[in-house]
Amino acid sequence: MAATVSDQSALRAHLDCTANLGRYVLRNVRLHTATTRTDAATAAGNAFFLADVNVENGRILAITPAQPHILAAGNADLPSIDAGGRVALPTFVDCHTHLDKSHILPRTPAADGTFDGALAATRSDRTARWSADDLGKRIDFALRSAFHYGTSAIRTHLDSQPPQGRISWPLFTELRQHWHGRIALQGSCLFPIDMARDDTVLRDIAERVANAGGILGAVAYPVPDIDHLLDRMFHAASQYGLDLDFHADETADPAADALRRIAETALRSSFEKKITVGHCCSLAMQEPSVVDATLDKVAAAGINVVALPTCNLYLQDRRTDGTTPRWRGVTLLHEMKRRGIAVALASDNTRDPFHAYGDLDMLETFRLGTRALHLDHPHGDWIRTVCTTPAQVMRLDGHGVIAAGQPADLILFEGRSWSEVLSRAESNRIVIRNGSPISTPLPAYTELDALEGLAPG
Incomplete structure (x- = not known):
């Protein structure tokens, strides 16, 4: 069964460990038809839909309709994480x-x-x-x-x-x-x-x-x-x-x-x-x-x-x-x-x-x-x-969309709807690049103090 993680920090840690294995399934993630290219986008109009995203070696292998409680045939040996319906968008x-x-x-x-x-x-x-x-x-x-x-x-x-x-x-x-x-x-x-x-x-x-x-x-x-x-x-x-x-x-x-x-x-x-x-x-x-x-x-x-x-x-x-x-x-x-x-x-x-x-x-x-x-x-x-x-x-193929064959670059939010995503700063969002969560912190403003005139007066 897929591991379900309710806490965002714990989900990040679990994703980090799982990504190191090279292949995993991010299950029950909420994608949007406007930013996803897949036959799994069965929802009518411009809407969210639940999907499973199969990732291998930093790229998306497949996007399929979500099966939160049943492992897809042939994927029983894959580590998987249940995202709990969180929204995922392209970078x-x-x-x-x-x-x-x-x-x-x-x-x-x-x-x-x-x-x-x-x-x-x-x-x-x-x-x-x-x-x-x-x-x-x-x-x-x-x-x-x-x-x-x-x-x-x-x-x-x-x-x-x-x-x-x-x-x-x-x-x-x-x-x-x-x-x-x-x-x-x-x-x-x-x-x-x-x-x-x-x-x-x-x-x-x-x-x-x-x-x-x-x-x-x-x-x-x-x-x-x-x-x-x-x-x-x-x-x-x-x-x-x-x-x-x-x-x-x-x-x-x-x-x-x-x-x-x-x-x-x-x-x-x-x-x-x-x-x-x-x-x-x-x-x-x-x-x-x-x-x-x-x-x-x-x-x-x-x-x-x-x-x-x-x-x-x-x-x-x-x-x-x-x-x-x-x-x-x-x-x-x-x-x-x-x-x-x-x-x-x-x-x-x-x-x-x-x-x-x-x-x-x-x-x-x-x-x-x-x-x-x-x-x-x-x-x-x-x-x-x-x-x-x-x-x-900007003529950038492979950017701005989630699709099979593309790098697994996406942002996993805590919110599960537009109202939830747009109501908070989402400072706990998980940025995934090439299938792995990044750990780059925000730079501190004190770094700029050495430049002329940028330290607080």
Whole structure:
């Protein structure tokens, strides 16, 4: 009979011992049809179902309907553990972060929670302190946090305006190799789009990104020649064979329409690579007819959209007169999804002037997104926004889904329903990588004290 373990700590210990045997069955685990590829997903619609997961040498051999009290034929000799109906999800995929900015908040006292204040404070810190050593230690700290929480892939934007690109990109390639097999890292350059007017600057950045296997990106904001600059970005991406990833419309101003312009540029250029756009906040402030026209073009262009609820709730409609914000600051995911637009959620900034909090925990992001964006009643397949969909955006086969033949990478929660999983921090979650529970602790903030300005004052 399968051993049933009610205590999460005891279950972790039992899994650790069993995984060492090389082959086992995790029984009576609650999987979701939206994030599982198997014939066992017999539940109608987007729902949980109980299954047994057969693991051998770190990979999933089979997923079958749960048989909590009867050993499957031919598996009588396999060690097995009864998960008691706990929810298991794929490891998280975080497709929009800023690892290079992470944890600089303590040394940016001028940051005031506004977007303009964040720009100025970050620019000052970057100019004064962003050496390879400083970046390397802060980024590694952030990655260890993400790994602890169950993230297996991250795309980070890297400030790439000269001379920072010459520091950040070589370091990024080293970190990507160091983290290979634990977190799949992608890099997307980030610079103000008006810098694309300079042929030399745009060429140098695009070449650096291409040589590092990265993504070409910029902050698209209202400038008189925005359409011309977008044409230049798309041309450079086509020339170097790069996907595109833009920041756009991170404002409450309804006149901000970079998302529409990006879609129009994609359509007239017949761009064939992937295009991702993050934020798109102003869309929620526009007239319905304007929204419809924009989203029709976004859908036709096949653009992916990433919402960043933690950062946008923090920055958007921030008022300096002591009054309460009037809107959530997030974009129109429901309207996008109904049109077949691929939508994702991501962490964005972590303990920096753009978002003073966070720890790269995608469960926190999904929990906040569910509440702020009303991704419930029904929950449907929204869980795909933090695993399956961003994996597709990042072209990562084998990530964001639980399936036979894939590595046994999953997160086993204490909760047995969405209400239970999303009501607590799930600090006792069990992150399983290649069939074995990880034991990597969260890094202590004291590790950052040695970096200039990061020790408490």
